[in-house]
Amino acid sequence: MSKTYSRSLYWFTHDLRLSDNIALQTAQRQSDALCYCYVIDKNSLSRGRYGMPSLGQQRLSFIWQSLQDLKHQLEQAGHQLLIRVGEPLDEISQLISQYQPEAVFAGLQNGVYERRRWQQLQKQFRFIAFNASANSTLLSEHHLPFDEQQFPASYSQFRRRLEPLSLSITAKPEQPINFDHKAMGGSTAPPLELTQNLSDTWLSGGESAAQRHLHSYFSSAAPATYKQTRNALDGFDQSTKLSAYLAHGNLSPQQVINRLRKYEAEHGENESTYWIVFELLWREYFFWYLRHYQERVFAVGGINNIKPQTTFYPARFKQWCCGTTPFPLVNACMKQLNQTGYMSNRGRQIVASCLVNELAIDWRYGAAYFEQQLLDYDIGSNWGNWQYIAGVGADPRGGRHFNLDKQTNQFDPDGEFIARWQGNTTRSMDSTDAADWPVS
Numbered sequence: 001m002s003k004t005y006s007r008s009l010y011w012f013t014h015d016l017r018l019s020d021n022i023a024l025q026t027a028q029r030q031s032d033a034l035c036y037c038y039v040i041d042k043n044s045l046s047r048g049r050y051g052m053p054s055l056g057q058q059r060l061s062f063i064w065q066s067l068q069d070l071k072h073q074l075e076q077a078g079h080q081l082l083i084r085v086g087e088p089l090d091e092i093s094q095l096i097s098q099y100q101p102e103a104v105f106a107g108l109q110n111g112v113y114e115r116r117r118w119q120q121l122q123k124q125f126r127f128i129a130f131n132a133s134a135n136s137t138l139l140s141e142h143h144l145p146f147d148e149q150q151f152p153a154s155y156s157q158f159r160r161r162l163e164p165l166s167l168s169i170t171a172k173p174e175q176p177i178n179f180d181h182k183a184m185g186g187s188t189a190p191p192l193e194l195t196q197n198l199s200d201t202w203l204s205g206g207e208s209a210a211q212r213h214l215h216s217y218f219s220s221a222a223p224a225t226y227k228q229t230r231n232a233l234d235g236f237d238q239s240t241k242l243s244a245y246l247a248h249g250n251l252s253p254q255q256v257i258n259r260l261r262k263y264e265a266e267h268g269e270n271e272s273t274y275w276i277v278f279e280l281l282w283r284e285y286f287f288w289y290l291r292h293y294q295e296r297v298f299a300v301g302g303i304n305n306i307k308p309q310t311t312f313y314p315a316r317f318k319q320w321c322c323g324t325t326p327f328p329l330v331n332a333c334m335k336q337l338n339q340t341g342y343m344s345n346r347g348r349q350i351v352a353s354c355l356v357n358e359l360a361i362d363w364r365y366g367a368a369y370f371e372q373q374l375l376d377y378d379i380g381s382n383w384g385n386w387q388y389i390a391g392v393g394a395d396p397r398g399g400r401h402f403n404l405d406k407q408t409n410q411f412d413p414d415g416e417f418i419a420r421w422q423g424n425t426t427r428s429m430d431s432t433d434a435a436d437w438p439v440s
Protein backbone atom coordinates (compact mmCIF):
# COMPACT_ATOMS: atom_id res chain seq x y z
CA MET A 1 0.00 0.00 0.00
CA SER A 2 1.35 3.44 -0.97
CA LYS A 3 2.25 5.88 1.76
CA THR A 4 0.05 8.98 2.13
CA TYR A 5 1.71 12.35 2.84
CA SER A 6 0.01 15.18 4.71
CA ARG A 7 1.61 17.83 2.44
CA SER A 8 3.30 17.43 -0.93
CA LEU A 9 4.77 19.61 -3.67
CA TYR A 10 4.16 18.85 -7.35
CA TRP A 11 6.80 20.31 -9.68
CA PHE A 12 5.57 20.65 -13.27
CA THR A 13 8.35 20.47 -15.87
CA HIS A 14 7.78 19.03 -19.36
CA ASP A 15 4.29 17.79 -18.44
CA LEU A 16 2.04 20.85 -18.66
CA ARG A 17 -1.27 19.00 -18.52
CA LEU A 18 -3.64 17.46 -15.99
CA SER A 19 -4.94 14.46 -17.94
CA ASP A 20 -3.00 11.20 -18.36
CA ASN A 21 -0.17 12.51 -16.20
CA ILE A 22 1.11 9.53 -14.22
CA ALA A 23 3.41 11.52 -11.92
CA LEU A 24 0.69 14.02 -11.12
CA GLN A 25 -1.91 11.32 -10.47
CA THR A 26 0.52 9.57 -8.13
CA ALA A 27 1.00 12.82 -6.21
CA GLN A 28 -2.75 13.43 -6.02
CA ARG A 29 -3.42 9.89 -4.82
CA GLN A 30 -0.74 9.98 -2.11
CA SER A 31 -1.25 13.50 -0.75
CA ASP A 32 -3.77 15.00 1.65
CA ALA A 33 -2.74 18.50 0.54
CA LEU A 34 -0.81 19.48 -2.58
CA CYS A 35 1.00 22.57 -3.82
CA TYR A 36 1.53 22.95 -7.60
CA CYS A 37 4.49 24.88 -9.02
CA TYR A 38 6.45 25.62 -12.18
CA VAL A 39 9.85 27.33 -12.48
CA ILE A 40 10.97 29.33 -15.51
CA ASP A 41 14.76 29.05 -15.55
CA LYS A 42 15.99 32.66 -15.74
CA ASN A 43 19.41 31.52 -16.96
CA SER A 44 17.86 30.05 -20.10
CA LEU A 45 16.59 33.52 -21.04
CA SER A 46 19.98 35.19 -21.04
CA ARG A 47 22.61 32.56 -21.61
CA GLY A 48 22.91 28.97 -22.66
CA ARG A 49 25.20 26.78 -24.67
CA TYR A 50 27.81 28.58 -26.81
CA GLY A 51 26.72 32.07 -25.82
CA MET A 52 23.13 31.78 -27.04
CA PRO A 53 20.03 32.00 -24.82
CA SER A 54 18.59 28.50 -24.78
CA LEU A 55 14.96 29.68 -24.58
CA GLY A 56 13.84 31.93 -27.42
CA GLN A 57 10.74 34.12 -27.55
CA GLN A 58 8.69 31.67 -29.64
CA ARG A 59 9.07 28.81 -27.20
CA LEU A 60 8.72 31.07 -24.17
CA SER A 61 5.40 32.30 -25.57
CA PHE A 62 4.22 28.72 -26.07
CA ILE A 63 5.23 27.79 -22.51
CA TRP A 64 3.45 30.87 -21.15
CA GLN A 65 0.26 29.98 -23.02
CA SER A 66 0.52 26.45 -21.61
CA LEU A 67 0.96 27.77 -18.08
CA GLN A 68 -2.04 30.08 -18.37
CA ASP A 69 -4.19 27.17 -19.54
CA LEU A 70 -2.91 24.95 -16.73
CA LYS A 71 -3.44 27.72 -14.17
CA HIS A 72 -7.02 28.22 -15.35
CA GLN A 73 -7.80 24.51 -15.11
CA LEU A 74 -6.37 24.28 -11.59
CA GLU A 75 -8.28 27.37 -10.45
CA GLN A 76 -11.54 25.86 -11.66
CA ALA A 77 -10.81 22.91 -9.35
CA GLY A 78 -10.04 25.23 -6.42
CA HIS A 79 -6.24 25.04 -6.65
CA GLN A 80 -3.45 27.46 -7.55
CA LEU A 81 -0.31 27.28 -9.66
CA LEU A 82 2.82 28.91 -8.29
CA ILE A 83 4.91 30.32 -11.16
CA ARG A 84 8.45 31.28 -10.21
CA VAL A 85 11.29 32.77 -12.26
CA GLY A 86 14.82 31.95 -11.14
CA GLU A 87 17.33 29.15 -10.81
CA PRO A 88 15.19 26.00 -10.46
CA LEU A 89 17.25 24.49 -7.65
CA ASP A 90 17.02 27.68 -5.61
CA GLU A 91 13.31 28.19 -6.27
CA ILE A 92 12.30 24.65 -5.38
CA SER A 93 14.48 24.79 -2.26
CA GLN A 94 12.68 27.97 -1.19
CA LEU A 95 9.27 26.40 -1.79
CA ILE A 96 10.25 23.36 0.26
CA SER A 97 11.40 25.63 3.10
CA GLN A 98 8.21 27.70 2.86
CA TYR A 99 5.60 24.93 2.62
CA GLN A 100 7.41 22.14 4.49
CA PRO A 101 6.15 19.26 2.29
CA GLU A 102 6.77 15.66 3.23
CA ALA A 103 7.20 14.67 -0.43
CA VAL A 104 8.11 16.20 -3.79
CA PHE A 105 6.69 14.70 -6.98
CA ALA A 106 7.69 15.33 -10.61
CA GLY A 107 7.93 13.70 -13.99
CA LEU A 108 11.05 11.68 -14.76
CA GLN A 109 13.71 13.88 -16.36
CA ASN A 110 16.35 12.75 -18.85
CA GLY A 111 18.54 15.87 -19.16
CA VAL A 112 21.95 16.16 -17.51
CA TYR A 113 21.27 19.36 -15.55
CA GLU A 114 17.74 18.32 -14.71
CA ARG A 115 18.88 15.05 -13.20
CA ARG A 116 21.67 16.77 -11.26
CA ARG A 117 19.17 19.23 -9.76
CA TRP A 118 16.90 16.40 -8.68
CA GLN A 119 19.83 14.54 -7.09
CA GLN A 120 21.03 17.71 -5.35
CA LEU A 121 17.57 18.29 -3.87
CA GLN A 122 17.54 14.72 -2.56
CA LYS A 123 20.90 15.31 -0.85
CA GLN A 124 19.84 18.69 0.50
CA PHE A 125 16.49 17.51 1.89
CA ARG A 126 17.14 13.97 3.10
CA PHE A 127 14.05 13.96 5.30
CA ILE A 128 11.74 14.42 2.30
CA ALA A 129 10.55 11.71 -0.09
CA PHE A 130 11.28 12.42 -3.77
CA ASN A 131 9.17 10.62 -6.36
CA ALA A 132 9.73 10.79 -10.13
CA SER A 133 7.56 8.88 -12.61
CA ALA A 134 7.90 8.55 -16.38
CA ASN A 135 4.99 10.60 -17.69
CA SER A 136 6.23 11.72 -21.12
CA THR A 137 7.06 8.32 -22.58
CA LEU A 138 5.14 5.25 -23.69
CA LEU A 139 7.08 2.98 -21.36
CA SER A 140 8.45 3.39 -17.87
CA GLU A 141 12.01 2.40 -17.07
CA HIS A 142 11.08 -1.03 -15.66
CA HIS A 143 8.90 -1.86 -18.65
CA LEU A 144 11.77 -1.49 -21.13
CA PRO A 145 12.80 -4.86 -22.62
CA PHE A 146 16.48 -4.27 -21.76
CA ASP A 147 18.47 -2.93 -18.82
CA GLU A 148 20.50 0.27 -18.80
CA GLN A 149 23.75 -1.49 -19.67
CA GLN A 150 22.24 -3.11 -22.77
CA PHE A 151 20.85 -0.04 -24.50
CA PRO A 152 20.30 -0.83 -28.22
CA ALA A 153 23.06 0.46 -30.48
CA SER A 154 20.64 1.86 -33.09
CA TYR A 155 17.05 2.98 -33.47
CA SER A 156 16.28 -0.06 -35.64
CA GLN A 157 17.34 -2.40 -32.84
CA PHE A 158 15.36 -0.34 -30.32
CA ARG A 159 12.22 -0.38 -32.47
CA ARG A 160 12.39 -4.13 -33.05
CA ARG A 161 12.60 -4.70 -29.29
CA LEU A 162 9.66 -2.39 -28.51
CA GLU A 163 7.18 -3.02 -31.31
CA PRO A 164 6.04 -6.45 -30.04
CA LEU A 165 5.16 -4.98 -26.65
CA SER A 166 1.43 -4.40 -26.49
CA LEU A 167 1.92 -1.75 -23.82
CA SER A 168 3.80 0.48 -26.24
CA ILE A 169 1.47 0.43 -29.22
CA THR A 170 -2.10 -0.26 -28.06
CA ALA A 171 -4.75 2.02 -26.59
CA LYS A 172 -4.92 2.21 -22.80
CA PRO A 173 -7.45 3.85 -20.47
CA GLU A 174 -6.42 7.32 -19.33
CA GLN A 175 -6.06 7.78 -15.59
CA PRO A 176 -8.69 10.08 -14.03
CA ILE A 177 -7.85 13.42 -12.44
CA ASN A 178 -8.53 13.54 -8.69
CA PHE A 179 -8.91 16.78 -6.72
CA ASP A 180 -9.95 15.31 -3.38
CA HIS A 181 -6.84 16.73 -1.71
CA LYS A 182 -6.60 20.16 -0.08
CA ALA A 183 -5.13 23.19 -1.83
CA MET A 184 -1.81 24.71 -0.79
CA GLY A 185 -0.08 27.88 -1.93
CA GLY A 186 -1.21 30.87 -3.92
CA SER A 187 -0.60 32.14 -7.43
CA THR A 188 2.40 34.36 -8.12
CA ALA A 189 3.05 36.41 -11.22
CA PRO A 190 6.44 36.42 -12.93
CA PRO A 191 8.22 39.74 -13.48
CA LEU A 192 6.43 42.03 -15.93
CA GLU A 193 9.46 42.26 -18.22
CA LEU A 194 9.28 38.51 -18.78
CA THR A 195 5.82 38.59 -20.37
CA GLN A 196 5.34 42.06 -21.80
CA ASN A 197 7.02 41.26 -25.14
CA LEU A 198 5.43 37.85 -25.64
CA SER A 199 3.28 37.42 -28.73
CA ASP A 200 0.96 34.73 -30.02
CA THR A 201 2.57 31.77 -31.75
CA TRP A 202 1.30 30.14 -34.96
CA LEU A 203 0.32 27.16 -32.80
CA SER A 204 -1.45 27.90 -29.50
CA GLY A 205 0.06 26.27 -26.43
CA GLY A 206 -1.74 24.49 -23.62
CA GLU A 207 -3.58 21.26 -22.91
CA SER A 208 -6.92 22.63 -24.13
CA ALA A 209 -5.43 23.67 -27.49
CA ALA A 210 -3.60 20.34 -27.73
CA GLN A 211 -6.81 18.36 -27.22
CA ARG A 212 -8.59 20.44 -29.86
CA HIS A 213 -5.80 19.89 -32.34
CA LEU A 214 -5.61 16.16 -31.58
CA HIS A 215 -9.35 15.84 -32.26
CA SER A 216 -9.15 17.98 -35.39
CA TYR A 217 -6.24 16.07 -36.90
CA PHE A 218 -7.73 12.62 -36.36
CA SER A 219 -11.13 13.83 -37.55
CA SER A 220 -9.56 14.60 -40.94
CA ALA A 221 -8.25 12.35 -43.70
CA ALA A 222 -4.65 13.46 -43.05
CA PRO A 223 -3.52 10.44 -40.98
CA ALA A 224 -4.17 8.13 -43.95
CA THR A 225 -1.57 9.99 -46.07
CA TYR A 226 0.91 11.02 -43.36
CA LYS A 227 3.84 9.02 -44.73
CA GLN A 228 3.46 10.59 -48.18
CA THR A 229 3.10 14.20 -46.97
CA ARG A 230 5.29 14.37 -43.85
CA ASN A 231 8.40 15.52 -45.74
CA ALA A 232 6.68 18.55 -47.30
CA LEU A 233 8.57 21.73 -46.44
CA ASP A 234 5.45 23.81 -45.83
CA GLY A 235 1.74 23.39 -45.19
CA PHE A 236 0.00 23.00 -41.83
CA ASP A 237 -1.84 19.77 -42.69
CA GLN A 238 1.11 17.93 -44.18
CA SER A 239 2.30 16.52 -40.84
CA THR A 240 0.64 15.92 -37.48
CA LYS A 241 1.91 19.14 -35.82
CA LEU A 242 1.77 17.28 -32.51
CA SER A 243 5.47 17.61 -31.68
CA ALA A 244 5.23 20.91 -29.76
CA TYR A 245 2.39 19.56 -27.63
CA LEU A 246 4.38 16.42 -26.88
CA ALA A 247 7.58 18.36 -26.17
CA HIS A 248 5.90 20.51 -23.50
CA GLY A 249 3.69 17.74 -22.20
CA ASN A 250 0.37 19.28 -23.27
CA LEU A 251 -0.29 15.76 -24.59
CA SER A 252 1.06 12.39 -23.55
CA PRO A 253 2.25 10.00 -26.28
CA GLN A 254 -0.29 7.50 -24.97
CA GLN A 255 -3.09 9.96 -25.72
CA VAL A 256 -1.86 10.12 -29.32
CA ILE A 257 -1.79 6.33 -29.52
CA ASN A 258 -5.32 6.14 -28.12
CA ARG A 259 -6.68 8.58 -30.69
CA LEU A 260 -4.75 6.87 -33.50
CA ARG A 261 -6.18 3.45 -32.62
CA LYS A 262 -9.68 4.93 -32.61
CA TYR A 263 -9.02 6.36 -36.09
CA GLU A 264 -7.75 3.00 -37.34
CA ALA A 265 -10.79 1.22 -35.94
CA GLU A 266 -13.05 3.59 -37.87
CA HIS A 267 -11.07 4.07 -41.10
CA GLY A 268 -8.62 1.17 -41.25
CA GLU A 269 -4.89 0.81 -40.80
CA ASN A 270 -2.29 1.55 -43.45
CA GLU A 271 1.41 2.34 -43.79
CA SER A 272 0.81 5.99 -42.88
CA THR A 273 -0.99 5.29 -39.62
CA TYR A 274 1.80 2.86 -38.73
CA TRP A 275 4.33 5.61 -39.50
CA ILE A 276 2.85 7.83 -36.80
CA VAL A 277 3.70 5.10 -34.28
CA PHE A 278 7.13 4.78 -35.93
CA GLU A 279 7.80 8.48 -35.25
CA LEU A 280 6.56 8.21 -31.67
CA LEU A 281 9.05 5.40 -31.13
CA TRP A 282 11.85 7.67 -32.48
CA ARG A 283 10.89 10.16 -29.79
CA GLU A 284 10.84 7.36 -27.20
CA TYR A 285 14.26 6.19 -28.38
CA PHE A 286 15.89 9.59 -27.95
CA PHE A 287 14.42 10.04 -24.45
CA TRP A 288 16.13 6.87 -23.22
CA TYR A 289 19.16 7.52 -25.44
CA LEU A 290 19.84 10.77 -23.54
CA ARG A 291 19.08 9.19 -20.20
CA HIS A 292 21.60 6.45 -21.01
CA TYR A 293 24.46 8.46 -22.60
CA GLN A 294 24.02 11.74 -20.65
CA GLU A 295 27.03 14.09 -21.17
CA ARG A 296 28.18 12.18 -24.26
CA VAL A 297 25.10 13.42 -26.15
CA PHE A 298 26.53 16.97 -25.94
CA ALA A 299 30.19 16.11 -26.62
CA VAL A 300 31.72 17.04 -29.97
CA GLY A 301 32.82 13.43 -30.48
CA GLY A 302 29.39 12.07 -29.59
CA ILE A 303 28.59 8.77 -27.94
CA ASN A 304 31.53 6.96 -29.60
CA ASN A 305 34.10 9.78 -29.23
CA ILE A 306 34.55 10.09 -33.00
CA LYS A 307 36.08 13.54 -33.42
CA PRO A 308 34.74 15.12 -36.64
CA GLN A 309 36.92 17.31 -38.82
CA THR A 310 35.19 20.55 -37.96
CA THR A 311 35.68 23.98 -36.45
CA PHE A 312 33.72 27.19 -35.89
CA TYR A 313 33.48 29.97 -38.47
CA PRO A 314 31.55 32.87 -36.89
CA ALA A 315 30.67 34.53 -40.21
CA ARG A 316 29.45 31.27 -41.76
CA PHE A 317 27.40 30.44 -38.67
CA LYS A 318 25.77 33.88 -38.75
CA GLN A 319 24.88 33.39 -42.42
CA TRP A 320 23.33 30.02 -41.60
CA CYS A 321 21.31 31.43 -38.69
CA CYS A 322 20.07 34.41 -40.70
CA GLY A 323 19.38 32.47 -43.90
CA THR A 324 21.94 34.20 -46.13
CA THR A 325 24.11 31.26 -47.15
CA PRO A 326 24.87 30.48 -50.82
CA PHE A 327 22.09 27.85 -50.69
CA PRO A 328 18.53 29.16 -51.30
CA LEU A 329 16.72 26.11 -49.88
CA VAL A 330 18.70 26.30 -46.65
CA ASN A 331 18.01 30.03 -46.42
CA ALA A 332 14.27 29.53 -46.87
CA CYS A 333 14.17 26.87 -44.15
CA MET A 334 16.11 29.04 -41.70
CA LYS A 335 13.92 32.08 -42.31
CA GLN A 336 10.86 29.94 -41.79
CA LEU A 337 12.34 28.78 -38.47
CA ASN A 338 13.24 32.29 -37.34
CA GLN A 339 9.79 33.69 -38.10
CA THR A 340 7.62 30.81 -36.87
CA GLY A 341 9.64 28.55 -34.57
CA TYR A 342 8.83 25.68 -36.93
CA MET A 343 10.69 23.72 -39.58
CA SER A 344 9.68 20.47 -41.23
CA ASN A 345 11.52 17.25 -40.48
CA ARG A 346 13.05 17.24 -43.97
CA GLY A 347 14.05 20.88 -43.62
CA ARG A 348 15.85 20.14 -40.36
CA GLN A 349 17.85 17.37 -41.99
CA ILE A 350 18.75 19.60 -44.93
CA VAL A 351 19.96 22.59 -42.91
CA ALA A 352 21.81 20.37 -40.41
CA SER A 353 23.61 18.58 -43.23
CA CYS A 354 24.53 21.94 -44.75
CA LEU A 355 25.98 23.25 -41.49
CA VAL A 356 28.03 20.10 -40.92
CA ASN A 357 29.15 19.36 -44.48
CA GLU A 358 29.02 22.46 -46.69
CA LEU A 359 29.88 24.98 -43.96
CA ALA A 360 32.15 22.63 -41.93
CA ILE A 361 30.90 24.06 -38.62
CA ASP A 362 30.85 22.26 -35.27
CA TRP A 363 27.43 20.55 -35.16
CA ARG A 364 26.85 21.58 -31.56
CA TYR A 365 26.33 25.23 -32.55
CA GLY A 366 23.50 24.19 -34.86
CA ALA A 367 21.94 22.05 -32.13
CA ALA A 368 22.14 24.98 -29.69
CA TYR A 369 20.50 27.32 -32.22
CA PHE A 370 17.68 24.84 -32.74
CA GLU A 371 17.31 24.65 -28.96
CA GLN A 372 16.78 28.40 -28.88
CA GLN A 373 14.45 28.68 -31.87
CA LEU A 374 12.31 25.54 -32.13
CA LEU A 375 8.80 25.70 -30.73
CA ASP A 376 8.85 21.91 -30.34
CA TYR A 377 12.35 21.65 -28.87
CA ASP A 378 12.84 18.30 -27.18
CA ILE A 379 16.26 17.85 -25.62
CA GLY A 380 16.77 14.17 -26.51
CA SER A 381 15.33 14.36 -30.02
CA ASN A 382 17.19 17.56 -30.88
CA TRP A 383 20.66 16.61 -29.75
CA GLY A 384 20.27 12.97 -30.75
CA ASN A 385 19.20 13.90 -34.28
CA TRP A 386 22.06 16.38 -34.66
CA GLN A 387 24.51 13.66 -33.62
CA TYR A 388 22.87 11.41 -36.20
CA ILE A 389 23.47 13.91 -39.02
CA ALA A 390 27.01 14.73 -37.84
CA GLY A 391 28.02 11.06 -37.78
CA VAL A 392 28.86 11.00 -34.06
CA GLY A 393 25.68 9.32 -32.83
CA ALA A 394 23.81 6.07 -33.27
CA ASP A 395 23.56 6.12 -37.08
CA PRO A 396 25.23 2.94 -38.40
CA ARG A 397 25.93 4.76 -41.70
CA GLY A 398 28.18 7.26 -39.91
CA GLY A 399 26.38 10.52 -40.76
CA ARG A 400 24.17 11.94 -43.48
CA HIS A 401 25.18 14.31 -46.29
CA PHE A 402 22.26 15.62 -48.31
CA ASN A 403 22.78 16.81 -51.88
CA LEU A 404 21.22 20.28 -51.76
CA ASP A 405 20.49 20.49 -55.49
CA LYS A 406 18.77 17.11 -55.40
CA GLN A 407 16.77 18.08 -52.31
CA THR A 408 15.68 21.32 -53.97
CA ASN A 409 14.56 19.53 -57.14
CA GLN A 410 12.69 16.92 -55.14
CA PHE A 411 10.96 19.05 -52.51
CA ASP A 412 10.73 22.50 -54.11
CA PRO A 413 10.89 21.89 -57.89
CA ASP A 414 8.96 25.07 -58.75
CA GLY A 415 10.77 27.24 -56.21
CA GLU A 416 7.56 28.15 -54.40
CA PHE A 417 8.92 27.48 -50.92
CA ILE A 418 12.14 29.39 -51.62
CA ALA A 419 10.17 32.34 -53.00
CA ARG A 420 7.71 32.37 -50.09
CA TRP A 421 10.50 32.55 -47.52
CA GLN A 422 12.87 34.72 -49.60
CA GLY A 423 15.58 32.12 -49.75
CA ASN A 424 17.22 33.69 -52.80
CA THR A 425 18.86 36.36 -50.65
CA THR A 426 22.24 34.65 -50.82
CA ARG A 427 25.81 35.62 -50.05
CA SER A 428 29.02 33.85 -50.91
CA MET A 429 30.93 32.24 -48.07
CA ASP A 430 33.94 33.89 -46.46
CA SER A 431 33.58 37.06 -48.54
CA THR A 432 35.67 40.02 -47.36
CA ASP A 433 34.85 43.65 -47.94
CA ALA A 434 37.79 45.62 -49.37
CA ALA A 435 37.29 48.16 -46.61
CA ASP A 436 38.36 45.51 -44.11
CA TRP A 437 41.89 45.36 -45.50
CA PRO A 438 44.51 47.45 -43.70
CA VAL A 439 45.94 50.41 -45.53
CA SER A 440 49.36 49.53 -46.97
